[in-house]
Amino acid sequence: MKLYVLASHIQKKLGFLNKAISPRSQLPVLLNIALITNNGKLQLKTTDLEIGVQVEIPANVEEEGEVTVPAKTFSELVASFNSDEKIIMTTDNTTLHVSTGKTKSILPTIPIDDFPNLFEEKGEEQAVFPKELFINGLFQVIFAASSDIARPALSGVLLAKQKEKNEMLFVATDGYRLSLKQYKNLKAVLGDSEEKELLIPARIMKEIVLLKDEDGDIRLFISGKNNQVIFEQGETMLIGRLIEAQYPPYQKIIPQDFITRVQFDKEEMHQAVKMCAIFAREAANIIKLSVAKDKIVVSANSPSVGENTVEVAAKVSGEEDEIAFNARYLLELFSHLEEEEVVFEMSGPLSPGVFKVKDDPTFLHLIMPIRVQG
Amino acid sequence: MAIKDPDTLWKTILGEIETEISKPNFLTLFRHTMLLSISDKTATIAAPSAMIIDMLQKRFMPLLKQKLAKHTGNEASLIFIAKTPKKGVGEERNGPLFINEVLRQPVTNILSQPRFLSRVRPEFTFENLAVSTSNQLAVVSAQTVVKNLGHSYNPLFIYGPTGVGKTHLMQAIANEVFYKNQERKIIYLTSEEFTNDVVEAIRSNDTARMKKRFRTADLLIIDDVQFIAGKDRVQEELFHTFNILIDNASQVVLSSDRPPNEIKKLEKRLSSRFTAGLTVDIELPDFELRSAILLIKAKKYGVELPIDAAKLIAQTTTDARSLEGMFLRIITESKARGEDITNELVNRVLKGKGAKDPLGHLHPDDVVACVCSFYDIKSTQLKGPKRDASLVRARQITMYLLKKELQMTYLEIGNTLGGRDHTTIMYGVGKIESQLSTSEAKNMGVSADILRISRILSGQRGD
Numbered sequence: 009m010k011l012y013v014l015a016s017h018i019q020k021k022l023g024f025l026n027k028a029i030s031p032r033s034q035l036p037v038l039l040n041i042a043l044i045t046n047n048g049k050l051q052l053k054t055t056d057l058e059i060g061v062q063v064e065i066p067a068n069v070e071e072e073g074e075v076t077v078p079a080k081t082f083s084e085l086v087a088s089f090n091s092d093e094k095i096i097m098t099t100d101n102t103t104l105h106v107s108t109g110k111t112k113s114i115l116p117t118i119p120i121d122d123f124p125n126l127f128e129e130k131g132e133e134q135a136v137f138p139k140e141l142f143i144n145g146l147f148q149v150i151f152a153a154s155s156d157i158a159r160p161a162l163s164g165v166l167l168a169k170q171k172e173k174n175e176m177l178f179v180a181t182d183g184y185r186l187s188l189k190q191y192k193n194l195k196a197v198l199g200d201s202e203e204k205e206l207l208i209p210a211r212i213m214k215e216i217v218l219l220k221d222e223d224g225d226i227r228l229f230i231s232g233k234n235n236q237v238i239f240e241q242g243e244t245m246l247i248g249r250l251i252e253a254q255y256p257p258y259q260k261i262i263p264q265d266f267i268t269r270v271q272f273d274k275e276e277m278h279q280a281v282k283m284c285a286i287f288a289r290e291a292a293n294i295i296k297l298s299v300a301k302d303k304i305v306v307s308a309n310s311p312s313v314g315e316n317t318v319e320v321a322a323k324v325s326g327e328e329d330e331i332a333f334n335a336r337y338l339l340e341l342f343s344h345l346e347e348e349e350v351v352f353e354m355s356g357p358l359s360p361g362v363f364k365v366k367d368d369p370t371f372l373h374l375i376m377p378i379r380v381q382g
Numbered sequence: 383m384a385i386k387d388p389d390t391l392w393k394t395i396l397g398e399i400e401t402e403i404s405k406p407n408f409l410t411l412f413r414h415t416m417l418l419s420i421s422d423k424t425a426t427i428a429a430p431s432a433m434i435i436d437m438l439q440k441r442f443m444p445l446l447k448q449k450l451a452k453h454t455g456n457e458a459s460l461i462f463i464a465k466t467p468k469k470g471v472g473e474e475r476n477g478p479l480f481i482n483e484v485l486r487q488p489v490t491n492i493l494s495q496p497r498f499l500s501r502v503r504p505e506f507t508f509e510n511l512a513v514s515t516s517n518q519l520a521v522v523s524a525q526t527v528v529k530n531l532g533h534s535y536n537p538l539f540i541y542g543p544t545g546v547g548k549t550h551l552m553q554a555i556a557n558e559v560f561y562k563n564q565e566r567k568i569i570y571l572t573s574e575e576f577t578n579d580v581v582e583a584i585r586s587n588d589t590a591r592m593k594k595r596f597r598t599a600d601l602l603i604i605d606d607v608q609f610i611a612g613k614d615r616v617q618e619e620l621f622h623t624f625n626i627l628i629d630n631a632s633q634v635v636l637s638s639d640r641p642p643n644e645i646k647k648l649e650k651r652l653s654s655r656f657t658a659g660l661t662v663d664i665e666l667p668d669f670e671l672r673s674a675i676l677l678i679k680a681k682k683y684g685v686e687l688p689i690d691a692a693k694l695i696a697q698t699t700t701d702a703r704s705l706e707g708m709f710l711r712i713i714t715e716s717k718a719r720g721e722d723i724t725n726e727l728v729n730r731v732l733k734g735k736g737a738k739d740p741l742g743h744l745h746p747d748d749v750v751a752c753v754c755s756f757y758d759i760k761s762t763q764l765k766g767p768k769r770d771a772s773l774v775r776a777r778q779i780t781m782y783l784l785k786k787e788l789q790m791t792y793l794e795i796g797n798t799l800g801g802r803d804h805t806t807i808m809y810g811v812g813k814i815e816s817q818l819s820t821s822e823a824k825n826m827g828v829s830a831d832i833l834r835i836s837r838i839l840s841g842q843r844g845d
Contacts, residue, residue, distance in 0.1 A: 034406030057410060057433045125436040160466075162476065183477010234432040235464040249431045252466050256476040265500045325565055327595060355500060360479060376478045 009043075009073020009099040013050055015108075016091035017065040021052065022083045024244065025063060027215045029079045030056035037122040040076035041083070043097070043104070044120070045069045053126055054079060055247075059212055060126035064243035074120040077104050085113055126247050130238055131231025134169070134206075135176060136195035139241065143220045145178065145189040146213055148344050148371060153210035154182035161253035165213045167228075169204040179258050180210060181374075185337050186258060190370040195225075206230060207255055208237050212248040219244065261374065263362055266353035268299055268326040271366060274350045277304070278342040280318035284308035285335040287316050294378050295335045299328050299354075308335070331357045332380045341373055392417035395449045402445070411438055418463065425450055425458045428465040435462040502560075502570045506553035510678050514671035517547060517664045524551050527633060528558045531566075531601060535660035537624075537634035541641050542664035545701030548637040551664070552603050555635055559601055566600040573609045574762050577616045584615070596623045601633045607656075608638040609762070612647040621652055634659075672696035672705055679706055685713055691728045698732055703797075708732075710793045744839065746784055746798045753780045756835050765800030778810035779832060785811045787839065 025041060033039055033056050042053040050067035053060065089095065089108060098105045099117065106113045146165075154162035166179040174194045180187050219226065219241050229238040230250070239246045284295045284306050291310035298305040304322045309315030331354055341363060342350075349366035357380075363373040396415075400408050411434055418426040427446075429435050438446070439462065450458050513521050520542075526534045540548050556570045571579075583592035596602065602623070610616050627634050638645060641663070642656035667675065673689070673696040680687035695712065699705050712731050716723045754761050757776040764777055777799065784795045785807075792804035792811075799807070817828045 033410070035410050038410070055433055057431060057437070060433060121440065124433040124440075126433060128432055128436075159476075181477070181479060183479055186479060231432075233464070235430075235466070236432050247433075249464065249466070256480045261479055267500050327567060327569075328598070329595075330591075374479065 009045060009075060009097065010069075010071040011045060011050060011097050012068040012070075013065065013095050013097065014091075015086060015089040015093045015095055017067075018052070018086050018095070019089075019091055021063045021065065021244070022087060024215070024218050025052055025054045025061050026079065026083060027218065028054040028056055028059050028061040030058075033057075037076060037118050039079055040118055040123065041079040042074065042076045042120060042123045044074040045072045049243075053123070055124060055126055057124065058248065059209075059215065060124075060245075060247040061215075062126055062245040062247070071098075073099055075099050075104055075117045076120055076123050077115045077117050081115055082106075085115075126245075127231070127236060127238065128234060129231055130240075131229045131234070131236060134204075134228045134230050137191065137226045137228070139219070139222075139224060139226055141191065142226050143217055144346070145191060145371075147217060148373075149178045149180045149187040149189050150210050150213050150217070151180075151340055151344050152182060152185050152187035152373070153180035153213075155210075156182070159183075160251050161207065161255050163210055164207040164251040164253070164255075165210050166255050166258070167206040167208060169206075179255075181256070181258060183256075184334070184376050185341070186261070186374040188258070188262075188372045188374075192370065205255065206237065207251040207253060209248060209251055212237070212239070212246060215246055219246075261360060262372070263353070263355055263359060265355065266326070266362065267355045268324070268329050268353065270299055270304060270322045270324050270352045270354075272304060272320055272322040272350060272352070274342055274345055274348055277306070277320050277350065278339070280306040280320050281335055281338045281342065283318055284316060285339065287313050288335050289313065292378075293335045294332050294380060295338070296330060296332045296380065298330045299324055301328065329354060329357065331361055332378045333361065333375055334378060337375045341375070388417040388420050391420065391453055394453060395446075398449060399442075399445065403442075407441075410434075411442070414466070416465075418465075420450075420454065420458065422456045423458055424461055426461045426463060428463045430464070430466045432464050435464060438462065500570070501575075502553045502556045502568075504557060505682070506550045507557050508554045510682070511547065511550055511554055512667075512671055512674040512678055514668055514674065516666065516668050516671055517542075517551075520551060520662045520664045523660055523662050524555050524635075525558075527635065528555055528562070531559060532631040532633040536628060536631070537636055537656060537659040539642060539656050539659065539661040540635070540637045540664060541639060541661070543639060543666060543701070545703035545705075546664040546666055547702055548664060549605055552605055552635055552637055556601065556603055567598060568601045568603075569596065569599045570603040570605075572605045572762070573607045574760075574766065576604055576620070577610060577613060580616050580619050593623075597626045599627065599632055601635070602627055603635045605637050606639070606762075607636045608640065608645045608648075610648070611645050614649075617649050617652055621649070621655070624652075624655055628655075628658075666700050667702055669693075669696055672700075672702070675702055675705060676709055679709055683710075683713055685716070685723060687723055688725075691723050691725050694725055694728045694732075707794050707797050710797060711791060714791050714793055744788060746788060746790065746794075749783050749788065749839065750780060750798065752835055752838055753783070756831070756838070765798075767800075775828070778814050779828070779835065781807050781810040782814040782832065783835065783839070787836070 029039060038056055044051040044053070045067070046064065048067070048069050049064050050069070051062065051064050053062045055061070085106060086095070093108045096107050102117060104115045104117050106115065150165060153165055157163055162182055168177040168179065170176065174192070176191045176194060178189045178191070216226070216239055222241055222244065224242040227240045229240065230236070235250050235252070237248050237250055281295060285293065285308070287310060288295045288308035289310070290313045291308065295306060295308040298307065302322065302324060304320045305317055306320060307315065307317040345365065347365040347368065351364045351366050353362040353364070357377060360374045360376050363375070365371050396412060399412060414430045416428045418428050429438060443460065446460060447457070508525065511521065520540050523535055523538060527538050540551060542548055553570065556568050559566055560568055579592055583589045610620060624634060636656060641661060642648065642653040645653065673692045676692040676695055677687060677689070695705065695708055699708060712723060712728055715731050716727055721727055750761050750764060753776055754764055757772065759773065759776060763773055764780065780799065781795055784790045784798065790798070792807040795807045796802040796804050814828060818832070
C-alpha cells in the first residue's frame with residue numbers, strides 16, 4: 009500500500025472513528041483502525057462489534073492495499089500533525105510507515121483478515137432526514153433513554169413510522185420521563201403504507217449527533233435479515249444492531265386533556281430550578297412547583313440544608329395546583345431545549361406533567377411527578 | 383452420539399470451545415451465541431451482530447463444524463442468524479410512567495392538541511344537539527345560562543330519564559363557555575367523582591386543596607347528582623361549596639334522573655337550594671327527535687343513512703343511548719357485508735337481534751347488574767375510568783360475558799361499558815379467554831367466578 013493524504017482529512021474524522029473503539033475490547037484487532045484503499049480513496053473503519061464506523065476520505069493512491077493499526081497511537085499521531093501537512097503511508101510486511109516532510113513513524117499492524125466485515129448489505133432505505141432537523145430533534149429525545157442495560161427496550165430510541173404518511177416519531181423513555189419528537193414531510197421511501205417500529209440503541213443515536221458538523225442529509229437503512237441499522241451521511245456510515253424487545257405502550261400515557269396550563273420563560277425557570285436544586289439535594293432532589301394566578305413558585309426544602317422559594321412569572325390558565333418533580337429531570341429537560349418559551353400542562357399532582365415548546369407541535373416531554381405529603 | 387436438545391448440546395460445545403481458544407476470543411465472540419436449531423444437514427446459530435458472525439465465520443468455522451460433528455455424528459452445514467438471544471427474564475419493569483393508573487386509551491394522533499376541559503367530550507356541542515319539543519325548554523335555558531353565566535338561572539337543574547341527552551347538554555354548556563372565554567375556570571364531573579374527591583381529601587387529610595379547587599370555579603357542573611343521596615359528608619361539602627359559588631355569582635349546573643324533591647335521602651337544605659334557580663326536565667325523545675338524532679349520529683360516523691331507514695330504527699326504541707347502540711350494530715353489519723344501509727338491511731338486523739340472543743331476553747344491563755352485584759360494586763364504577771385491579775377484572779368478565787353470551791359486537795360492548803374503545807374490549811375478552819385456558823390456581827378463580835355469574839344469569843333467564 010502506498011498513498012498520500014492530507015492530515016486534516018483524517019483529523020476531521022478521528023473523533024467519530026474513535027467512538028467505535030471500546031477500550032474494554034478484549035481482542036487486539038478491535039483496538040485497531042482499518043485502513044483500506046478503495047477506488048482512489050482511503051477508507052477507515054473501526055468497530056467494537058456492537059457498533060461500527062466507516063468513513064471515506066480523498067487520497068492519492070499509488071498502490072492499493074489494506075491493513076489495520078492500533079487506533080490510539082494512530083489517532084494521537086495524526087492529531088499532532090499540522091492540518092495542512094501531507095502524509096505518506098506505506099506498508100511493508102508487518103508495519104505501516106507514516107511520514108510527513110520531517111517526521112517518520114512506524115506502527116505495528118494486524119492483517120486485515122482478522123478485522124470483521126462491518127456489514128454484508130446495507131439493507132433497504134427507510135427514510136431521508138434533513139441533517140439540521142434530525143440532529144436538533146434527536147438532541148431533545150435521546151437524553152430521556154435509560155442507561156440501564158438490564159432494561160433493553162428502554163435503552164433504545166424508538167423510531168415509529170406512521171402509516172401512509174411521510175412521518176416518523178422518535179420516542180425515548182426511562183420509565184420516569186419520556187421525550188417524543190415528530191418528523192414531518194420526510195423523504196420516506198420504503199413501504200409507505202406500512203406501519204413500522206424500529207428500536208435502535210440510544211448509544212448509536214448519541215454518536216449520530218456528532219455528525220452535526222458535516223453536510224448532507226442523513227439516510228437510514230435497515231437490514232431486517234441481519235438485524236442491522238445503518239445511518240449514512242455522504243461517505244460516513246454508522247452501523248449498529250436493532251434491539252429486539254417490546255417497547256412499552258407509550259401511546260397510552262400521553263394525556264389528552266389537562267386542567268392547568270402554564271407558559272413561562274425557559275431560562276428563568278431553569279435558573280429557578282437550579283437554585284432550588286441546591287436545597288433539594290438532601291431531600292431526594294424533590295422540588296415543588298406551585299402554580300398561582302400569574303406565576304409559578306418553585307420551592308425546595310430539606311431539614312438539614314434549609315429551604316428556598318423562587319417565583320417565576322408565568323401565563324396561567326386553568327386551575328391553580330401544585331406538583332412535585334425530581335429536579336434532575338427538569339434540569340436535563342431545560343438544558344436540552346433551545347427554545348425560549350415553554351408550555352407546561354398538568355392534570356393534578358399525580359398525573360404526568362407535559363412540557364411543550366410554544367408553537368412547536370412536534371415536540372413533547374413527559375415527567376412523572378413525585379407524590380409528596382402536604 | 384445422538385442429537386440432544388439444542389441448548390444442552392450448545393452448552394457442551396461451548397464448554398469445550400472455552401478450553402481450546404483464548405479467553406478474549408471466547409468472551410467477545412461466543413458468549414452471546416445460541417444454537418437455535420439442529421438437523422442432520424444444518425445447524426442454525428444465532429449471534430448478536432453481523433460483525434460477530436463475520437468473525438466467527440472467518441476464524442472458527444472449522445472448529446465449530448468439527449465440534450458439531452463430534453457430538454451429533456453428522457457433517458452439518460452452518461447457518462448464522464443475527465439475533466440477540468433472549469434472556470429468560472419475564473416482563474420488563476417499565477417504570478412508574480407505565481403503571482396502570484397512568485395508562486389510558488391509546489390515541490391515534492399523539493400530538494393532537496389536548497383538550498382543556500378534562501372529562502368533557504369536545505364533540506358534545508349545541509350545534510349537534512337535536513332539538514325538539516321534548517327538550518326545547520332545557521336547551522333554551524342552557525343557552526341562556528351560557529350567555530349570562532351566573533346571573534340568569536342559578537343553579538340550573540336538569541332532570542330526565544336515562545338517554546335523553548342530559549350529559550350532552552351539560553357538556554355543551556361547558557364547551558360553549560370555554561369557547562367563549564378560555565380563562566374561565568370550568569369544572570365538569572359526575573357526582574361519583576365529586577364523592578371520590580371528597581373521600582380522598584378526607585383520607586389524605588388535605589381538604590383545603592379540594593375546597594379551593596371547587597370553590598374557585600366559575601362554572602361547576604355535576605352530572606347525575608342523585609348519587610350523593612345518603613352520603614352525609616359529601617352532601618355537607620356540596621352544600622358549602624354550593625353556597626359559596628352562588629354567593630360569588632358562579633354558575634352551577636346539575637343533572638339528575640328525577641326532580642330534587644324526589645331524590646330520597648337528600649338533605650332538605652340541599653334539595654331546596656337545588657330548586658332555587660330553574661328546574662327543567664327533558665322528556666324521552668319523540669319519534670321525530672329520535673330520527674333526527676340518528677341522522678346526526680350517521681354524520682358523526684361518516685355513513686349514509688336514508689331517512690326511511692332512520693325512521694325504521696327510531697321506531698324500535700325510545701332512549702337515545704340504546705338507539706345509538708342499535709345504530710352501531712347496523713353500521714357494523716353494513717360494513718361487514720359491504721352493503722349500504724337500506725330498509726332491508728335494517729329490517730334484517732332488527733329481526734336478527736332477537737334470534738341472536740342465546741340468553742333469551744337478557745339485556746346487556748342485566749349482565750352488568752349481575753356482575754356488579756356479584757362483585758359488590760356500582761355500575762358507575764364498572765363503567766367508569768378507574769383501573770383498580772378488582773374493577774378491571776369485573777369489567778373484563780363483563781366484556782367476556784357480553785361477547786360470549788349475548789354475542790354483542792365489540793363496538794356495542796364498548797358503548798355499554800361507558801364508551802370504551804372497541805380495541806379495549808377485544809383486549810379484555812382476549813385476556814379472560816387466555817386466563818380461562820390456564821389452570822384454576824393460576825387464573826385466581828376467574829373461571830369459577832364466570833361459572834357462578836353465568837348460573838345466576840341463566841336463573842334470571844328462566845324467570
